Structure formats: structure tokens, C-alpha cells
Amino acid sequence: MQGLMMDRPLRVSDILTYAEETFPEEGITSQTVEGGLHRLTYAQMGRRVRKLAQAMHRLGLNKGDRIATLAWNGYRHMELYYGIPGIGAVCHTLNPRLSAEQMQYITYHAGDKAMFLDLTFVPLIEAMVGALPKMVFVILTDAAHMPDTSLPNVYC
Numbered sequence: 001m002q003g004l005m006m007d008r009p010l011r012v013s014d015i016l017t018y019a020e021e022t023f024p025e026e027g028i029t030s031q032t033v034e035g036g037l038h039r040l041t042y043a044q045m046g047r048r049v050r051k052l053a054q055a056m057h058r059l060g061l062n063k064g065d066r067i068a069t070l071a072w073n074g075y076r077h078m079e080l081y082y083g084i085p086g087i088g089a090v091c092h093t094l095n096p097r098l099s100a101e102q103m104q105y106i107t108y109h110a111g112d113k114a115m116f117l118d119l120t121f122v123p124l125i126e127a128m129v130g131a132l133p134k135m136v137f138v139i140l141t142d143a144a145h146m147p148d149t150s151l152p153n154v155y156c
């Protein structure tokens with residue numbers, strides 16, 4: 001059709017692709033929950049997001065699944081904002097200021113199949129895991145900082 005403003009669909013993944021192509025060496029810096037700063041470029045983040053998408057598929061997460069995030073603003077959470085819609089799943093953030101009952105209601109109502117959470121929130125989710133739907137939990141940390149946890153189906 002002539003006269004359209006864009007020559008391709010507007011997708012979340014296109015924002016990252018544009019950043020990778022236009023600013024591949026621009027830096028992204030974030031504070032980590034484990035302590036310290038983490039730096040990477042848009043090109044590196046694009047590669048990490050594609051690996052994240054593959055990992056989510058290996059966990060059984062697919063198009064149409066609802067995936068909760070409970071995390072602070074950091075590079076891992078940013079990667080989820082691109083990786084989850086990248087596989088066609090629905091990303092929704094849980095507000096850590098909500099009560100446990102409200103978070104339980106939201107996860108059941110959404111039908112969450114997975115939850116990605118920061119280390120900070122592991123005790124909170126452990127306390128209410130019995131009242132949550134059966135799902136996969138992914139703690140946003142590396143193996144060296146992985147806590148001992150009672151969460152079932154947990155990965156890092």
C-alpha cells in the first residue's frame with residue numbers, strides 16, 4: 001500500500017535491532033543486585049537476548065505464554081523486555097510494592113508459566129510459593145551467587 005509511514009511492522013524486537021545496527025558499540029551500564037557495575041554494548045545485548053530466547057524455549061516457554069518478572073531495573077531485566085516478546089510470549093511485571101495476596105491473584109489471573117526474579121525477591125516468593133500456580137522460576141543471577149532456595153523448578 002502506498003502512503004504508509006513505515007515499510008515494516010513495528011515490533012519490540014525492531015527497537016533492539018535498530019540499536020544494534022546504529023549504535024553497536026554504545027554502552028549500557030547498570031548496577032547489579034550482587035554489587036558492582038555491569039557494562040555491555042547494544043551488540044552484546046542483542047546476542048544475549050537471542051541466547052535468552054533460546055533458553056526460554058528450552059524451558060518450555062513459547063508463543064502466547066505469560067511470563068512474570070519481579071526485578072529491579074538492570075541489564076537482565078532489560079534483556080527480558082526484548083527476549084520475552086521476541087519469542088511471542090507476554091511479559092508482565094509484578095510490582096514489588098504490592099501485597100503477597102495481590103501478587104498471587106495477578107499470577108493466577110495471568111496464568112503465568114514462568115517468573116523471572118531478582119535475588120532480592122527470593123524470600124518474598126519462597127514465602128508464598130504454595131499459593132502460586134505451578135511455574136518455572138528463574139533467579140536473575142549467575143551460578144556463583146545462586147542462593148539455596150526452596151523454590152521448585154528453579155534455574156539461574
